Amino acid sequence: DTEVTQTPKHLVMGMTNKKSLKCEQHMGHRAMYWYKQKAKKPPELMFVYSYEKLSINESVPSRFSPECPNSSLLNLHLHALQPEDSALYLCASSQERQAEAFFGQGTRLTVV
Amino acid sequence: RKEVEQDPGPFNVPEGATVAFNCTYSNSASQSFFWYRQDCRKEPKLLMSVYSSGNEDGRFTAQLNRASQYISLLIRDSKLSDSATYLCVVRSNTGFQKLVFGTGTRLLVSP
Numbered sequence: 001d002t003e004v005t006q007t008p009k010h011l012v013m014g015m016t017n018k019k020s021l022k023c024e025q026h027m028g029h030r031a032m033y034w035y036k037q038k039a040k041k042p043p044e045l046m047f048v049y050s051y052e053k054l055s056i057n058e059s060v061p062s063r064f065s066p067e068c069p070n071s072s073l074l075n076l077h078l079h080a081l082q083p084e085d086s087a088l089y090l091c092a093s094s095q096e097r098q099a100e101a102f103f104g105q106g107t108r109l110t111v112v
Numbered sequence: 113r114k115e116v117e118q119d120p121g122p123f124n125v126p127e128g129a130t131v132a133f134n135c136t137y138s139n140s141a142s143q144s145f146f147w148y149r150q151d152c153r154k155e156p157k158l159l160m161s162v163y164s165s166g167n168e169d170g171r172f173t174a175q176l177n178r179a180s181q182y183i184s185l186l187i188r189d190s191k192l193s194d195s196a197t198y199l200c201v202v203r204s205n206t207g208f209q210k211l212v213f214g215t216g217t218r219l220l221v222s223p
């Protein structure tokens with residue numbers, strides 16, 4: 001089972017709201033990722049967690065706050081976002097030292 | 113220079129055609145290579161990994177040339193369902209964790 005589950009699928013939020021995106025995998029993968037994808041562009045890496053520890057932060061603004069409560073879950077907390085943050089947010093996971101990464105269906109976020 | 117570069121698209125081909133996509137990468141220490149496909153408004157899905165010896169999966173053939181830092185994907189007997197964006201993806205050697213995506217090449221297969 002190569003499934004990564006993301007919730008919600010769609011989210012509309014105001015610039016003063018606080019919301020969270022959730023991601024879950026049960027493949028025993030120890031690396032989990034957040035990517036952001038704008039229309040007609042490739043996914044851009046935001047964060048990487050390895051063994052539940054943040055190992056890469058691609059200079060993401062602090063209004064995006066990741067959290068890895070356990071090896072199966074990854075959250076992305078959102079606060080005071082801007083309209084330009086509207087995008088598809090993708091979660092992925094992979095084995096630590098194996099190559100393939102599997103993506104969730106994404107959360108389509110609109111900031112109004 | 114971008115770390116992973118792909119052919120500009122879109123490629124418009126008729127059903128049954130053979131089409132090839134190219135990709136170059138700049139980091140000579142890159143370890144792993146993949147092709148993903150992405151349908152409109154969907155997530156990227158792994159199409160195939162790319163091995164040094166080349167590999168084939170049905171109508172799809174991937175090649176890697178480490179000396180030239182070049183990856184290719186060949187699709188034979190194109191189907192309408194092959195219409196998608198094809199993303200070349202390279203895993204850096206930074207803790208084997210960072211996947212870097214090319215800009216993608218759009219393929220449109222017409223009847």
